[in-house]
Amino acid sequence: MEMRVYGEPYETAKGATIITVARLGGSRFGPRDVAAVPVGVFVIHDGAVTWKPAVDETRIALMAVSIGLASAVLATLAVLRRPPWPDLSRR
Template identity: 35%
Template structure:
């Protein structure tokens, strides 16, 4: 596959339809789903001269990622944004906060213990 074919394929995949989904209408309320799209790509081409295995080389690839961002809710002519809640991110944030809290408490306990030991040695 040629690198230009990979680039053309990436362009075709990066459309507005990847960000905004089809509107859904029920009982006078229209919901338009929205996603965050991230993508990247790379490629290379080279020709090895001489050596044991002369020949041509090329390569390329790309990646595309979509994450729900939320929905636009349209009701009675008014538009409201309703963000998507990423429970995994909330749980991860809580775990990181817990580890930081435990490390902080540990450091405080060690500092207090060292001060007490230092006072005992001075009194002796």
């Protein structure tokens, strides 16, 4: 079961109020373990509320590297296993 947890609001030196948000869910270590993952923060400044999401750059970079590796493998296979008909000539 997944839950959202909101942190205690605190005020910055510039007068903005920050409220952190995390997601609690089951861990891979067992059903009784709980893992907290940051989701983002609410920023309240001059009466306006904005949402700033937490971005996981590691996941984005891993996906980019995986896509690059897969495209390199496919390109290598295409070059090594090209069809024979360009080499055929009419006699």
